[in-house]
Structure formats: structure tokens, C-alpha cells
Amino acid sequence: MPEITYRGAIHDAMVEEMRRDERVFLIGEDIGVYGGAFGVSQGMLAEFGPGRIRETPISEQAIVGAAAGAAMVGMRPIAELMFMDFVLLAMEPLVNQAAKARYMFGGKAKVPMVIRMPSGSGTGAAAQHSQSLESILMHIPGIKVVAPSTPYDAKGLLISSIRDPNPVCFVEHKLLYKIKGEVPAEEYSIPLGVADIKHEGRDITVVTSGIMVQKSIAVARKLEAEGISIEVIDPRTLRPLDTDAIARSVKKTGRLLVVHEAVKTGGWAGEVMASVSESPAFDYLDSPMRRLTGKDIPIPYNRNLEAAAVPQEEDIEREIRAILNNQY
Amino acid sequence: MGTEKIKAAYDNLQTEDVLKKAKELGLDNDILVHMYRTMIKIRLFEEKADQLYALGKVHGTMHLSAGQEAVAVGAGFVTRDDDYLLNHHRGHGHFIASGADINKMMAEFLGKETGYCHGRGGSMHIADITANNLGANGIVGGGIELAAGVGLAVQMRKTDQLVLVLFGDGAANEGIFHESLNMSAIWELPVIYLCENNHYGMSAEVARVSSKVPFKDRALAHGIPGYFIDGNDVLAVYEFMKNAAEYTRTDKGPVFIEVETYRYFGHSKSDRNLYRSREEIETWKKRDPILRFEKLLIDAKLIDNVKVKEIYQEMGILIEKAVTFAENSPEPEIKDVMEWVYA
Numbered sequence: 001m002p003e004i005t006y007r008g009a010i011h012d013a014m015v016e017e018m019r020r021d022e023r024v025f026l027i028g029e030d031i032g033v034y035g036g037a038f039g040v041s042q043g044m045l046a047e048f049g050p051g052r053i054r055e056t057p058i059s060e061q062a063i064v065g066a067a068a069g070a071a072m073v074g075m076r077p078i079a080e081l082m083f084m085d086f087v088l089l090a091m092e093p094l095v096n097q098a099a100k101a102r103y104m105f106g107g108k109a110k111v112p113m114v115i116r117m118p119s120g121s122g123t124g125a126a127a128q129h130s131q132s133l134e135s136i137l138m139h140i141p142g143i144k145v146v147a148p149s150t151p152y153d154a155k156g157l158l159i160s161s162i163r164d165p166n167p168v169c170f171v172e173h174k175l176l177y178k179i180k181g182e183v184p185a186e187e188y189s190i191p192l193g194v195a196d197i198k199h200e201g202r203d204i205t206v207v208t209s210g211i212m213v214q215k216s217i218a219v220a221r222k223l224e225a226e227g228i229s230i231e232v233i234d235p236r237t238l239r240p241l242d243t244d245a246i247a248r249s250v251k252k253t254g255r256l257l258v259v260h261e262a263v264k265t266g267g268w269a270g271e272v273m274a275s276v277s278e279s280p281a282f283d284y285l286d287s288p289m290r291r292l293t294g295k296d297i298p299i300p301y302n303r304n305l306e307a308a309a310v311p312q313e314e315d316i317e318r319e320i321r322a323i324l325n326n327q328y
Numbered sequence: 329m330g331t332e333k334i335k336a337a338y339d340n341l342q343t344e345d346v347l348k349k350a351k352e353l354g355l356d357n358d359i360l361v362h363m364y365r366t367m368i369k370i371r372l373f374e375e376k377a378d379q380l381y382a383l384g385k386v387h388g389t390m391h392l393s394a395g396q397e398a399v400a401v402g403a404g405f406v407t408r409d410d411d412y413l414l415n416h417h418r419g420h421g422h423f424i425a426s427g428a429d430i431n432k433m434m435a436e437f438l439g440k441e442t443g444y445c446h447g448r449g450g451s452m453h454i455a456d457i458t459a460n461n462l463g464a465n466g467i468v469g470g471g472i473e474l475a476a477g478v479g480l481a482v483q484m485r486k487t488d489q490l491v492l493v494l495f496g497d498g499a500a501n502e503g504i505f506h507e508s509l510n511m512s513a514i515w516e517l518p519v520i521y522l523c524e525n526n527h528y529g530m531s532a533e534v535a536r537v538s539s540k541v542p543f544k545d546r547a548l549a550h551g552i553p554g555y556f557i558d559g560n561d562v563l564a565v566y567e568f569m570k571n572a573a574e575y576t577r578t579d580k581g582p583v584f585i586e587v588e589t590y591r592y593f594g595h596s597k598s599d600r601n602l603y604r605s606r607e608e609i610e611t612w613k614k615r616d617p618i619l620r621f622e623k624l625l626i627d628a629k630l631i632d633n634v635k636v637k638e639i640y641q642e643m644g645i646l647i648e649k650a651v652t653f654a655e656n657s658p659e660p661e662i663k664d665v666m667e668w669v670y671a
Contacts, residue, residue, distance in 0.1 A: 027480075
């Protein structure tokens with residue numbers, strides 16, 4: 001299988017879907033000649049022209065509103081927000097319009113749209129360009145939230161998201177854009193709502209997403225040498241959340257750590273732990289469930305402070321050891 | 329089209345000149361009477377809604393458009409069945425004028441399974457997606473948010489449909505107003521922005537909360553043709569809408585029409601009319617859109633007082649039938665409450 005980057009995988013998914021289905025188009029800021037703030041749409045203007053690579057003014061509410069409107073009448077827009085932080089400017093059309101149209105109109109509307117948004121810290125972009133806001137989005141019925149951690153998942157999940165008849169928020173951690181991974185040359189897709197075991201293990205389940213999957217896998221590989229066996233579960237879709245897969249793994253390992261970059265309070269780790277508490281898997285737990293999350297602060301600018309604000313590999317390792325040694 | 333406000337343009341003409349002008353617009357005598365009939369249908373629907381609320385039969389709120397019928401009919405008689413309509417929360421009249429089934433509307437109003445939205449939306453969210461009627465919207469400016477995108481879809485498919493988006497004076501002070509107008513203008517999207525200035529956003533008087541009026545000036549600032557007209561003159565609304573539709577359908581871009589009108593009922597059911605006087609309301613009732621059009625049709629001998637009575641009776645029966653239909657309809661089933669969150 002050829003190796004491509006996460007950025008390339010997302011690019012390829014969009015290009016292939018736009019070739020396949022003329023209803024699909026890309027709308028967002030600086031997506032044309034510039035190629036997008038993170039270079040994801042490079043070259044697409046040349047192939048598809050300004051009609052379908054629809055470069056917009058800096059008007060996030062209008063971008064998402066326009067995507068929702070176009071989707072309601074049968075188009076399949078992909079809206080690119082330059083940073084996930086900017087979805088806050090577009091919560092009105094996303095939450096009050098796109099997410100609710102189907103329900104409040106009695107099942108007659110469909111809003112097949114994707115909003116792609118680069119998330120997360122690690123680039124020195126500070127408080128307003130580094131957030132992980134997926135928990136806020138997960139709280140809204142009618143929206144799906146997808147957060148791939150590998151190039152393979154990114155392409156397969158984006159294709160499914162574009163074909164999905166609902167509004168999908170597609171969260172791309174910006175530190176993942178450069179990572180490489182195997183992606184098949186032939187067409188494939190990954191169903192939404194299905195978790196993936198990124199690393200099999202027996203001793204503890206780590207449920208995690210986005211960049212934290214990469215970090216958790218690195219820890220799992222490192223501790224393997226000591227005979228510590230870690231199961232890394234990537235839900236891939238945060239809403240709907242594959243609680244069955246999580247429960248299955250917890251039954252097997254008897255321990256659970258949830259790791260996310262988003263801040264702790266109200267974060268989706270709580271949702272994962274609640275789902276286990278409510279399931280028969282709870283009886284299999286050998287120790288309290290734990291979460292390792294971003295600190296409850298805005299992301300700071302200074303390199304060292306920024307790194308301290310979110311879980312790093314050594315934090316994950318330390319937390320896993322603590323749980324396995326019953327030290328918490 | 330001029331850019332200045334026209335006051336009672338048709339009222340000031342001689343009757344024969346009015347009919348001549350109407351003919352030029354493509355309105356024959358039958359259509360004129362049908363427009364009048366539709367205005368009465370709307371008025372009686374709204375009055376019935378108010379009564380049903382007073383009788384305690386309505387669970388939620390409502391925003392009634394009595395007094396604004398000329399806008400609904402003037403616009404609704406211009407748009408085609410395949411055009412897209414994005415409505416505001418005071419939208420009963422526009423649905424009726426665009427040919428909606430009042431049985432299903434009334435059933436939705438009463439929260440019944442047979443309503444347009446199976447009782448999930450209520451008065452504020454009546455929609456008929458299959459008829460390109462994309463819904464009333466509970467968020468002020470919500471339709472404006474979606475309008476450019478619907479226009480974009482039309483443009484990309486290269487059809488000659490248009491998008492009619494309705495909103496009130498209040499929505500003109502939402503940020504999305506400018507984002508949407510700018511977007512439609514730069515892409516020359518087929519959107520008609522119809523601003524229903526009824527003088528109050530809930531209790532906020534337009535002049536007190538708006539830096540620049542009329543709002544059509546804000547459209548001009550975006551390079552969009554903008555007009556400010558008498559919204560209680562159904563023929564004036566029709567004329568400007570018709571010209572706007574021709575302009576928009578031929579890929580020239582968006583048009584903005586602001587109509588001046590007035591609502592008789594309060595903003596919603598909680599309104600005690602503390603912000604306006606009885607005299608003001610009575611003054612506006614002298615400019616009532618239905619009475620003005622009625623006088624014109626009687627002067628032109630298209631109808632007489634007997635016919636007027638007949639029409640009221642006929643429309644009244646339709647409304648009563650709608651109420652009966654709605655009241656006899658089943659409630660939605662509790663077991664279905666989780667349906668339709670996702671497609």
C-alpha cells in the first residue's frame with residue numbers, strides 16, 4: 001500500500017468524491033490559490049474551478065449557513081473552517097439550523113454536509129487557535145462528530161462523512177497533517193460509529209482520539225517491553241460513540257483510562273466513563289476509571305506551558321503505571 | 329425600478345389606470361379577485377389562531393401576521409412553485425399565499441401528527457420541504473443564514489429558480505444580515521431579500537435600535553439594488569417583486585425589497601402592547617391592506633358588497649374545516665419521540 005500523509009488522505013478523499021458526485025463542493029476561506037491554511041485543498045482549484053472550490057469572505061456564520069442551505073436543497077457541501085476555534089462563530093447555523101432541520105420539520109429535511117475543522121494545540125498558536133471543542137459539538141443531537149487519528153482513517157471516514165445524509169463535524173488535529181501512513185490506492189470507506197482497536201492489549205484499556213491516539217500507541221509499544229499490555233481504542237466517531245466496543249475492551253482488561261486533549265470539565269472522557277458505569281462492563285472493573293485530559297485552562301503561548309497544558313507521552317505512561325499499581 | 333419609497337402608489341391612481349397597470353403586470357380580473365380572496369383567507373386564519381389560543385387549545389406560542397397580508401400575497405403570487413421560500417417566525421401568511429394546505433397548517437399549530445411537521449415544529453417551524461418551502465424559522469435571521477447557500481445551489485445547477493427569503497426589521501440588525509448580503513452580492517446569487525418592516529422587533533421600535541434606515545440603504549451599501557415600498561399596497565408589492573424576480577432569474581444577482589407594514593396583534597402571546605398606543609394601531613388599521621384592495625376592486629366593479637360577504641363566508645368555512653380537521657387529528661405517538669434526529 002502506498003504511504004501518504006494525513007493531509008494528503010483528506011485531500012484525496014475530497015478530490016475523489018468531487019469527481020464521483022457533482023453535488024459535492026468545497027466552501028471556505030483561502031481554499032483556492034492559497035490551498036487552504038493547512039494546504040489541504042492544494043491543486044483543487046485548478047481541477048475543479050472557482051465554482052466548486054468556493055472561496056468565501058471571512059464570514060464563518062455565512063459559510064456554515066450557506067453549507068446548510070445548500071445541503072437542505074440536495075447539494076453535498078464540505079465547509080472548511082480555518083481553525084476549529086472558529087466554529088464558535090458558526091454555532092447558530094450548525095446547532096439551530098443544520099442539526100435541527102430534520103427533526104423540527106417532521107423528518108422531511110436532510111442536511112448532508114461536512115464541516116472540516118483543524119483542532120488542537122502544539123503549534124504555538126495560543127488560546128484562540130488551539131482548542132479541542134469536540135465535546136461541545138457532541139452535546140448536540142442531530143450532529144455527528146468524527147475525529148480520525150491516521151491517514152487511513154481520515155480518508156475512509158471523510159468519504160463516509162461526505163456520503164452521510166447528516167451534518168458531520170470532521171475534526172482534524174493539526175499535528176496529524178504531516179504524519180504518514182498506508183492508504184489503499186483503491187476506493188474504500190469506513191463506516192461512522194465504529195471504533196477501532198489501534199493496539200491490542202490485556203491489562204488496561206486506553207480510550208483516546210486524534211493526536212492522543214498516536215501518543216498512546218507510542219506508550220503502548222514502549223511498555224510492551226516490560227510486559228505491560230495496553231489496549232488502545234480509538235472511537236474514530238465521537239458521536240455516535242461506539243460504547244459497545246469500549247465496554248467489550250473494558251470487560252477484557254478490567255481497567256480504563258480515557259485520554260483527550262480537550263479540557264477536563266465537561267469533556268467527553270466523562271461520557272465514556274458514564275457509558276461504562278451504566279453497562280455490565282462496570283462489574284469487570286478492577287480499579288477506578290481514570291481520565292487524563294487537557295488542563296482546565298486556555299492554551300498558553302509559551303512552548304513549555306503549552307506542552308504542559310495537554311497530556312504528553314510521559315503523562316500517559318505515568319498515569320497507566322499509576323492505575324496498574326493502584327496508586328491514584 | 330426606482331429606489332425611492334412609493335407611498336400608496338396604486339391608491340393615488342384612477343381606478344381605470346390601476347386596472348390598466350395591473351393588466352400590464354399580467355394580473356387579469358380573476359387573479360385580482362383571487363389575491364383578495366387569499367388575503368382574507370390569511371386574515372381569518374390568523375384571527376382563528378388567536379381565538380384558539382384564547383380558548384386554551386394551543387400549547388405553544390404564535391406570531392400572527394394580521395395587517396401584513398399584502399406582503400404575503402404580493403410576493404406569493406409572483407413566486408413559482410419550484411422557487412425556494414425561506415420564511416420567518418411570523419410566516420403563516422406567506423405559507424398560505426404560496427399555496428400551503430391550511431388543514432396541515434392548522435394541525436401543526438395544534439401539534440397534531442397530521443401537521444406539516446407531524447407536530448414536531450409548531451407554528452414557528454412550519455415547512456413543506458418537498459414543495460421547496462424550507463420552513464419558518466425561530467431564530468431571527470435564521471432564513472438569511474441559509475439563503476445564500478440555497479441560492480448557491482440554484483446557481484451551481486444553472487436553473488432559473490429563485491430564493492425568496494423573508495425577515496423582519498429585527499433581523500436586519502443581526503450580523504448575519506451583512507455576511508449574507510455580501511456573499512450573495514459577490515457571487516450574484518439568485519436571492520430576493522424581502523424585509524418586512526412592521527416597525528417593531530418585539531417591542532423595539534425600528535428607529536430606536538437601527539443606526540440607518542430605511543434598511544434598503546444597507547443593501548445599496550453592498551451594491552445590491554434596494555427598494556423601500558408601501559407594504560400595505562398589494563399591487564405595489566406584486567410589481568416590485570415581479571421586477572425583482574425577472575432581474576434575479578436572469579442571473580443578475582440579488583435584490584432587496586423593504587416593505588413598510590404593521591402587525592395588529594402583539595409580537596407573541598406574551599405581548600401586552602405596552603410599547604405602542606391604541607391610537608397608533610387604529611391609525612394603521614385605516615391603512616388596512618385588505619380594505620384598501622377591497623375598495624379598489626369595488627370601485628373597479630370587479631366585486632360588490634354581496635361578493636365580499638360571500639368571499640368572507642367561503643373562506644370562513646375553509647378555516648372552520650381546517651380547525652375540525654386539526655382537532656379530530658391524532659396526537660403524535662410518544663413511542664416516536666426519538667424519530668428523525670438523524671437521517
